[in-house]
Amino acid sequence: MSSRVSPSVAVENYIRLQFPSKSENESFARVAVASFVAQLDPTLEELTEIKTAVSEAVTNAIIHGYENSFGEVRIECSILDHTVKITIEDDGAGIEDISVARQPLYTSRPDLERSGMGMTIMETFMDLMELESSPGCGTRVTLVKTVGDDPSQQPS
């Protein structure tokens, strides 16, 4: 990692997106984030992983947060050196018990043929996944991943 002259300049570049919770926006959201991240020269695999994680978070906001009523989904994606940080937030139902929700195969909507794998996919494909939620107010997911020629990720 290169050392920064001024620690207060913590964001090199960012985008913000906001859109109504319509399922047709899911592909737009993941493709927009992936196009933005492309400037870091990620591998195709890294880009697919980021796209998939964003798709999971946005889909959760639409299905679980807003339960198919309409609300706003907001995404912020920032990059600094080779690290991308993405937050996806909704003002929807929120999550009662985050540790239960994060368990692999846990879903509150088996009736919709959901598999309960979204959180596990986000955790596996990103370096870090953080969840903040308050019931009745909404949910924020933070995803962080270092891509491209990070010296700490030696090819094996």
Added chain:
Amino acid sequence: MSVETLVHQEVLVVRLHGDLDHHSVESIRSEVEKALTLGGYRALVMSFASIDFMDSSGIGLILGRYKKLKEMRGAMALCEINPSLEKILKMSGVYRVLPVFPSEREALAHVKGVL
């Protein structure tokens, strides 16, 4: 996203195309269900050769059809899984319940042998 269905003797073959996400999965599911029910098939092969993107919505689709065919004592197999798809399917235990083959031909031969 589109679905191509074809029939090989007793077997329904579903070839998925494009992006498989929450938005596209509902129409795919109803098309596959319709084809299964109308034809009275007891065997299903799903090919992912032309899939560009898939998230957990695809896992729900696969496991939902698996449950249904199991209830009917039918057979099911997957084929043409690319590496990024493979990761998601392994993570969610799909490989533990369903046979996966490199080609459609091998998947077909397998389900025909099971019936």
